Amino acid sequence: MAHQPADKKLFENLSGAGKAIGVLTSGGDAQGMNAAVRAVVRMGIYVEAKVYFIYEGYQGMVDGGDNIVEVSWESVSSILQVGGTVIGSARCKAFRTREGRLKAACNLIQRGITNLCVIGGDGSLTGANLFREEWSGLLEELAESGKIEEEAVKKYVHLNVVGMVGSIDNDFCGTDMTIGTDSALHRIIEVVDAIMTTAQSHQRTFVLEVMGRHCGYLALVSALACGADWVFIPEYPPEEGWEDQMCVKLSENRARKKRLNIIIVAEGAIDSHNQPITSEKVKNLVVQQLGFDTRVTILGHVQRGGTPSAFDRILASRMGVEAVLALLEATPDTPACVVSLSGNQAVRLPLMECVQMTQEVQKVMDERKFCEAVRLRGRSFENNLNTYKLLSHRRPDAELPKTNFNVAVLNVGAPAAGMNAAVRSAVRVGITEGHNMFAVIDGFEGFARGQIKEISWGDVGGWTGQGGSLLGTKRTLPGKYLEKIADQMRANNINALMVIGGFEAYESCLQLAEARAHYEEFCIPICVLPATISNNVPGTDFSIGTDTALNAIMETCDRIKQSASGTKRRVFIIETMGGYCGYLANMGGLAAGADAAYIFEEKFDIRELQANVEHLTEKMKTSIQRGLVLRNENSNENYTTDFIYQLYSEEGKGVFDCRKNVLGHMQQGGAPSPFDRNFGTKISAKAIQWISKKLKETYRKGKVFANTEDSVCLLGMRRRNLLFQPVVELKDQADFVHRIPKEQWWLKLRPLMKILAKYKTSYDVSDSGKLEHVARHSPKEAETGAI
Numbered sequence: 001m002a003h004q005p006a007d008k009k010l011f012e013n014l015s016g017a018g019k020a021i022g023v024l025t026s027g028g029d030a031q032g033m034n035a036a037v038r039a040v041v042r043m044g045i046y047v048e049a050k051v052y053f054i055y056e057g058y059q060g061m062v063d064g065g066d067n068i069v070e071v072s073w074e075s076v077s078s079i080l081q082v083g084g085t086v087i088g089s090a091r092c093k094a095f096r097t098r099e100g101r102l103k104a105a106c107n108l109i110q111r112g113i114t115n116l117c118v119i120g121g122d123g124s125l126t127g128a129n130l131f132r133e134e135w136s137g138l139l140e141e142l143a144e145s146g147k148i149e150e151e152a153v154k155k156y157v158h159l160n161v162v163g164m165v166g167s168i169d170n171d172f173c174g175t176d177m178t179i180g181t182d183s184a185l186h187r188i189i190e191v192v193d194a195i196m197t198t199a200q201s202h203q204r205t206f207v208l209e210v211m212g213r214h215c216g217y218l219a220l221v222s223a224l225a226c227g228a229d230w231v232f233i234p235e236y237p238p239e240e241g242w243e244d245q246m247c248v249k250l251s252e253n254r255a256r257k258k259r260l261n262i263i264i265v266a267e268g269a270i271d272s273h274n275q276p277i278t279s280e281k282v283k284n285l286v287v288q289q290l291g292f293d294t295r296v297t298i299l300g301h302v303q304r305g306g307t308p309s310a311f312d313r314i315l316a317s318r319m320g321v322e323a324v325l326a327l328l329e330a331t332p333d334t335p336a337c338v339v340s341l342s343g344n345q346a347v348r349l350p351l352m353e354c355v356q357m358t359q360e361v362q363k364v365m366d367e368r369k370f371c372e373a374v375r376l377r378g379r380s381f382e383n384n385l386n387t388y389k390l391l392s393h394r395r396p397d398a399e400l401p402k403t404n405f406n407v408a409v410l411n412v413g414a415p416a417a418g419m420n421a422a423v424r425s426a427v428r429v430g431i432t433e434g435h436n437m438f439a440v441i442d443g444f445e446g447f448a449r450g451q452i453k454e455i456s457w458g459d460v461g462g463w464t465g466q467g468g469s470l471l472g473t474k475r476t477l478p479g480k481y482l483e484k485i486a487d488q489m490r491a492n493n494i495n496a497l498m499v500i501g502g503f504e505a506y507e508s509c510l511q512l513a514e515a516r517a518h519y520e521e522f523c524i525p526i527c528v529l530p531a532t533i534s535n536n537v538p539g540t541d542f543s544i545g546t547d548t549a550l551n552a553i554m555e556t557c558d559r560i561k562q563s564a565s566g567t568k569r570r571v572f573i574i575e576t577m578g579g580y581c582g583y584l585a586n587m588g589g590l591a592a593g594a595d596a597a598y599i600f601e602e603k604f605d606i607r608e609l610q611a612n613v614e615h616l617t618e619k620m621k622t623s624i625q626r627g628l629v630l631r632n633e634n635s636n637e638n639y640t641t642d643f644i645y646q647l648y649s650e651e652g653k654g655v656f657d658c659r660k661n662v663l664g665h666m667q668q669g670g671a672p673s674p675f676d677r678n679f680g681t682k683i684s685a686k687a688i689q690w691i692s693k694k695l696k697e698t699y700r701k702g703k704v705f706a707n708t709e710d711s712v713c714l715l716g717m718r719r720r721n722l723l724f725q726p727v728v729e730l731k732d733q734a735d736f737v738h739r740i741p742k743e744q745w746w747l748k749l750r751p752l753m754k755i756l757a758k759y760k761t762s763y764d765v766s767d768s769g770k771l772e773h774v775a776r777h778s779p780k781e782a783e784t785g786a787i
Contacts, residue, residue: 015047015048015328016044016047016048016049016324016328017047017048017049019049019050019114019115019327019328020049020050020051020052020111020112020113020114020115021040021044021049021050021051021052021113021115021116021117021324021327022051022052022054022061022068022108022111022113022115022116022117023037023040023041023044023051023052023053023054023087023116023117023119024053024054024057024058024060024061024087024116024117024118024119024120025037025057025085025087025088025089025119025120025166026057026058026089026090026092026118026119026120026121026123026124026127027057027089027091027120027121027123027124027166027167028089028121028167028168028304029083029084029085029089029166029180029304030166030167030168030178030179030180030181030183030184030304031083031084031168031179031180031183031184031304031305031306031307031308031309031312032166032179032180032183032308032309032312032313032315032316033084033085033119033166033179033180033316034076034079034080034082034083034084034085034086034308034316035079035080035179035308035312035313035316035317035320036119036164036166036179036316036317036319036320036323037053037076037079037085037086037087037119037320038076038079038080038317038320038756039316039317039318039319039320039321039323039324039756040117040320040323040324041053041071041073041075041076042073042076042755042756042758043320043321043324043325043755043756044324045072045073046755046758047324047328049115049324049328050070050112051070051071052068052069052070052071052111052113053068053069053071053075053087054067054068054087055067055068055069055087055088056087056088056089056090057088057089057090057091057092057120057124058090058092058094058095058100058104058124058127059090059091059092059094059095060088060090061095061104061107061108062092062094062095062100062101062103062104062107063103063107064103064106064107064110068107068108068111068113070111073622073758074622074623074624077623077624078561078565078624080313080591080592080593081307081308081313081558081561081592081593082307083183083304083305083306083307083308084304084305085119085166089120095127095131096127098134098138101130101131101134101138102138102141102142104131105131105135105138105139105142106142106147106148108159109139109142109148109152109156110148112156114156114158114159114160115159115160115162115327115330116128116131116132116159116160116161116162117162117163117164117320117323117324117327118161118162118163118164119163119164119165119166119179120163120165120166120167121165121166121167121171121172122165122171122172122354122355122358122359124163125163125165125336125338125351125354125355126352126355128161128163128336128351129161129336129351129352129355131159131161132159132160132161132336135158135159136153136157136158139152139153139156139157140153157332158332160327160330160334160336161336161337161351162323162326162327162330162336162337162338162339163323163336163337163338163339163351164179164316164319164320164323164338164339165178165179165338165340166178166179166180167179167180167181168180168181168183168184168211168218168303168304169181169211169212169213169214169215169217169218170215170217170218171212171214171215171217171358171361172338172354172358173354173357173358173360173361173376173377173378173774174338174340174349174353174354174357174358174774175338175340175341175342175349175354176340176341176342176343176378176380177311177315177341179312179315179316179319180304180308180312181217181218181312182309182311182312182315182674182675183306183307183308183309183311183312184211184218184303184304185218185221185222185225185674185675186306186309186551186673186674187299187302187303187305187306188208188210188218188222188299188303188674189222189225189226189465189671189673189674189677191208191297191299191302192208192222192225192226192228192262192465193226193465193671195208195262195297196226196260196262196462196465199259199260199261199262200259200260202293203254203259203260203292203293204260204261204292204293204294204295205250205260205261205262205263205286205292205293205294205295206260206261206262206263206294206295206296206297207263207265207279207282207283207286207294207295207296207297208262208263208264208265208279208296208297208298208299209265209266209267209278209279209296209297209298209299210222210264210265210266210267210299210303211266211267211299211300211303211304212233212234212266212267212268213234213267213268214234214268214361214362214365215234215235215266215268215361215377216231216232216233216234216235216236216266216268216269217377217381217384218266218303219231219232219233219264219265219266219269220233220266220381220384220385220388221384221674221678222264222674223264223388223392224384224387224388224391224677224678224681225421225464225465225674225677225678225681226262226264226464226465226677227262227391227392227424227461227462227463227464227465228262228263228264228392229249229250229253229261229262229263229392230246230249230250230263230264230392231263231264231265231266231388231392232263232264232265232266232269232277232282233266233269234266234268234269234270234365235361235365235370235373235374235377235381235385236370236374236385237269237270237271237272237277237370238271238272238277239272240272242271243285243289244289246263246285247285247286247289247290249393250286250290250292251290252394254292256458256461257458258458258461261286261292263282263286265277265278265279265282272368272370274366274368279296279298280296283295283296307555307558309551309554309673310547310550310551310553310554310587310588310591311547311550311673311675313554313590313591314587314590314591314749315341317590317752317756318346318749318752319339319341319346321752321755321756322339322346322348323339326339326348334771335350335351335352335771336350336351336352337349337350337351337771338350338351338354340354342720343541343717343719343720343721344541344542344717344719344720344745345719345720347772348771348772349771349772349773349774350771350773350774353773353774354774357376357774360376361373361376361377364376383682384678384682387425387681387682387685390428390429390432390685391424391425391428391429391681391685394428394431394432394457395432400431400432400434401433401434402434403433403434403435403692403695404436405434405435405436405495405496405695405704406435406436406438406492406493406494406495406496407426407430407435407436407437407438407494407495407496407497407498407688407691408437408438408439408440408452408492408494408496408497408498409423409426409427409437409438409439409440409455409471409498409500410439410440410443410444410446410447410471410497410498410499410500411423411443411469411471411472411473411499411500411501411531412443412444412473412474412475412499412500412501412502412504412505412508413443413473413475413501413502413503413504413505413531413532414473414475414502414532414533414668415467415468415469415473415668416469416501416502416531416532416533416543416544416545416546416548416549416668416676417467417468417533417544417545417548417549417668417669417670417671417672417673417676418531418544418545418548418672418673418676418677418679418680419468419469419471419473419500419501419531419544419545419680420460420463420464420466420467420468420469420470420672420680421463421464421544421672421676421677421678421680421681421684422500422529422531422544422680422681422683422684423439423460423463423470423471423500423684424460424461424463424464424681425680425681425682425684425685425688426498426500426684426685426687426688427439427455427456427457427459427460428457428460429684429685429688429689430688430691431456431457433688433689433692435496435692435695436454437454437455437456438452438453438454438455438492438494439452439453439454439455439459439471440452440471441453441471441472442471442472442473442474443472443473443474443475443476443501444474444476444477444478444481444485444508445474445476445481446472446474447478447481447484447485447488448478448481448484448485448488449484450488450491452488452492452494464672464677464681465671465672465677466671466672467548467669467670467671467672468668468669473501475504477504477507477508477511478508478511478512479511482511482515482518482519483519485521486519486521486522489521489522489524490521494521494524495524495525495695495704496524496525496526496527496691496694496695496704497512497524497525497526497527498526498527498529498684498687498688498691499526499527499528499529500528500529500531500544500684501528501529501530501531501532502530502531502532502534502536502537502543503532503534503536503537503579503739505528505529505530505531505537506528506530506537506538506539506714506727506730506734507736509526509528509712509714509727510712510727510728510731512526512712513526513709513712513727513728516707520705523704523705523706523707523711524698524704524706524711525690525691525694525695525698525704525706525711525712526711526712526713527687527690527691527712527713527714527715527724528713528714528715528727529544529680529683529684529687529714529715530542530543530544530714530715530716531543531544531545531680532544532545532546533545533546533548533549533577533578533584533667533668534546534577534578534579534581534583534584535578535581535583535584536578536579536580536581536583536739536740536741537714537716537741538714538730538733538734538741538742539714539716539718539723539725539730539733539741540714540715540716540717540718541716541717541718541719541745541746542679542717544676544679544680544683545668545672545676546583546584546676547673547675547676547679548670548671548672548673548676549577549584549667549668550584550587550588550591551673552663552666552667552669552670553574553576553584553588553591553592553630553663553667554588554591554592556574556661556663556666557574557588557591557592557594557628557630558592560572560574560628560661561592561593561626561628564625564626565626568625568626569620569625569626569655569656569657570625570626570627570656570657570658570659571595571616571626571627571628571629571648571652571656571657571658571659572626572627572628572629572658572659572660572661573629573631573641573644573645573648573658573659573660573661574628574629574630574631574660574661574662574663575630575631575632575633575641575660575661575662575663576588576630576631576632576633576663576667577633577663577664577665577667577668578632578633578634579633579634579738579739579740580600580632580634580738580739580740581600581601581632581739581740581744582597582599582600582601582602582632582635583744583746584632584667585597585598585599585630585631585632585635586599586630586746586747586749586750586753587746587749588630589628589630589753590749590752590753590756592628592630593628593756593757594628594629594630594753594757595612595615595616595619595627595628595629595757596612596615596629596630596757597629597630597631597632597753598629598630598631598632598635598636598639598644599632599635600632600634600635600636600738600740601740601744601747602747602750604635604636604639606639609639609644609647610651612629613647613648613651613652615757615758615759616648616652616656617652617655617656619758620655620656625656627656629644629648631644634738641660641662642660645658645660683715683717683722686715686722687715690713690715690724694706694711698711709726709728709729710724710726712726712727712728713725713726713727714727714730719745
């Protein structure tokens with residue numbers, strides 16, 4: 001491991017020796033809970049603590065006996081890809097009584113457990129907090145009745161509690177995403193995509209009911225991700241007279257030659273009088289008023305099932321490790337905390353602050369203060385709602401402002417899933433803002449040849465779920481076509497440009513910015529949206545398309561690992577794409593439970609390869625008789641995939657055999673994941689609003705003239721915020737030879753994979769450990785804020 005600077009806080013100094021951690025899952029199950037359990041167990045054992053499974057949630061804690069069992073490293077092998085929770089979850093009435101909590105405390109004390117990691121919803125976490133507050137009183141009562149020794153009361157005087165939120169509804173305030181939400185969205189979108197093909201064949205209307213009794217997140221985000229015609233959610237009831245408005249919209253869409261309608265209803269949807277709106281009611285309305293052939297599909301428990309998505313596995317693994325760190329650092333004065341996600345940062349928040357805010361949402365909804373409910377749900381929810389409102393309803397031409405600005409959209413670089421969602425969003429928001437929108441076919445090559453056409457609202461219908469690039473894309477940079485491109489810009493009177501693509505898109509806009517001195521046509525607002533599977537664009541932590549590629553890698557690794565379960569003692573070497581950027585290999589390794597991932601950013605030599613072979617040889621002696629090794633395609637020019645395969649085959653002779661797989665272009669294909677559809681849609685809408693603002697600022701004497709550095713920007717997600725950054729300023733942050741950013745946030749997660757694969761390593765926890773407070777944001781923040 002590289003030498004660590006002295007100011008870094010490393011967790012080697014934190015020891016769990018002599019401590020015991022109990023982990024339980026409670027309440028409704030959610031995909032990704034097992035990944036969290038695995039991370040808690042392995043991190044706990046790694047820091048030399050004892051770790052116990054508490055089976056069947058609080059019921060197991062109350063019943064004791066075989067329900068509380070010490071576990072080993074191998075106990076959590078092969079559970080990463082399993083949905084639900086392997087340690088069981090049950091509703092428990094007994095724990096709600098003091099009697100029940102006395103039994104639970106007695107069972108924990110017998111095993112010396114004074115650290116609890118609870119994975120569940122707000123009810124489960126509230127129960128844990130109450131248990132913690134009563135702890136010393138419970139111990140005294142147990143000592144008085146002779147069930148435990150006086151010595152034990154002094155020894156186990158404090159109970160530390162850390163929570164992780166596992167809930168598919170994403171209904172917990174204080175975290176952007178709860179464990180399970182992304183996987184539930186995957187299930188919904190898979191169903192919607194399948195339904196769309198049959199609905200189109202028969203010109204049908206489908207009413208889909210999704211889960212979310214008190215929270216409309218799943219309904220809202222899936223409506224955004226599939227371009228639904230209408231959505232009903234508890235936090236934002238429709239206005240009076242919605243029945244007629246909805247029917248007018250549906251018939252207008254049919255008149256525009258749209259062959260299907262999708263309406264999404266959250267199970268807890270209500271009208272402005274707090275009366276329920278059911279899927280059956282919506283269906284009957286459409287049939288009676290419009291006579292459309294209408295079907296209802298209730299998704300039900302399908303949404304809770306299936307394998308967790310890459311996002312949920314990585315989120316749960318990060319949270320599990322953070323939870324153990326929080327327990328090790330807890331003092332008697334530390335309040336019970338919950339590990340949350342803010343942007344791409346793991347943060348700790350006081351548990352009861354989050355619970356109170358979550359309960360407050362329900363309270364304001366009962367009082368019919370719906371705007372307040374949306375605000376309390378947080379920036380992410382508010383952003384989703386605002387974007388949906390922008391994109392779903394086309395205002396009549398007479399109501400649209402008319403700016404007469406011409407805005408062109410093009411794709412540059414390799415195709416990435418989610419590009420089409422970004423184009424659709426740009427076109428529709430642009431039209432709403434009053435601009436004329438133009439599509440450029442085949443990137444800058446097509447631009448030079450004049451392949452530019454005006455594109456309308458209806459032209460981009462149904463684009464969100466399409467993979468690849470419908471506009472066509474080329475890697476060609478504009479450098480050699482500058483004059484021809486300038487001519488085309490003049491001929492078509494292009495006033496602003498939106499470029500969606502990877503490192504090439506960034507470089508292209510840099511070239512256009514630098515060519516402004518020679519071509520006045522490039523003195524217009526230009527915005528780059530990062531879209532590449534490699535996630536190698538400077539100025540952003542995430543790119544459109546990366547999540548879809550990560551899921552493709554993870555699903556393939558799952559299948560490959562499964563094939564090894566029959567033929568024991570096998571190691572797989574898998575090559576991923578990404579150019580010189582190791583994001584896919586590293587995060588794919590974390591999501592698939594790999595033993596090693598070789599990347600360009602972290603140099604490795606023959607000694608490390610040898611150490612990995614020895615590590616796998618040791619592993620084969622345990623009950624886990626298979627290995628998975630990922631290698632980024634350009635991680636090292638000499639240690640190729642073939643070389644590593646041959647080395648492992650030779651060194652592992654008699655212990656394990658080897659197979660290799662090059663995943664190739666399957667990583668670029670496929671329908672975009674819910675995350676990529678949403679991310680593309682939201683950042684694209686934000687970019688067009690920025691372009692509109694710049695056009696107004698730079699319009700002088702009948703023409704647009706923008707030549708400042710801040711008029712050519714890249715819109716990226718940095719830590720917790722979306723930022724417009726001038727491409728010229730990002731120049732210093734980019735390595736142009738290897739086409740990667742000089743600093744990459746995800747390298748901090750590198751040790752995480754090593755720890756979970758049983759390697760000794762250093763883990764920088766400088767970012768951890770600070771207990772933050774739940775932020776109540778102002779409505780203005782939603783406009784500037786996070787995804």
